[in-house]
Amino acid sequence: MEKKTDRVIITVVGKDTVGIIAKVCTYLANNRINVLDISQTIVQEYFNMMMIADIASSAKPFDQCSRELAQIGEEIGVAVKCQREEIFDRMHRI
DSSP states (O other): OOOGGGEEEEEEEEEOOTTHHHHHHHHHHHTTOEEEEEEEEEETTEEEEEEEEEOTTOSSOHHHHHHHHHHHHHHHTEEEEEEEHHHHHHHTOO
16 A cells, blocks of 8 residues: 555646646656546536545656646646645645
8 A cells, every 4th residue: 555655636727628637647657656546527618637646656756746747737728736645634624
């Protein structure tokens, strides 16, 4: 089982367009980042996706992956944010 520190939350938000999931998932696959869970919705023309992923097998450090995912988001016109799961949990605690 993956350690909690190896899990990240990836969110993607923006206007829907062809290829958003493909671009993000291709990056993850190419960097050996495993998608553990995924939820995606489109409300009118707005796209929203949340993924839980395991970065334990990635050769790249978390910070680099986070920056590169944000860059991919800029290239395709959406906001991509990657956070460590424990930080995400603390930020969203009620």
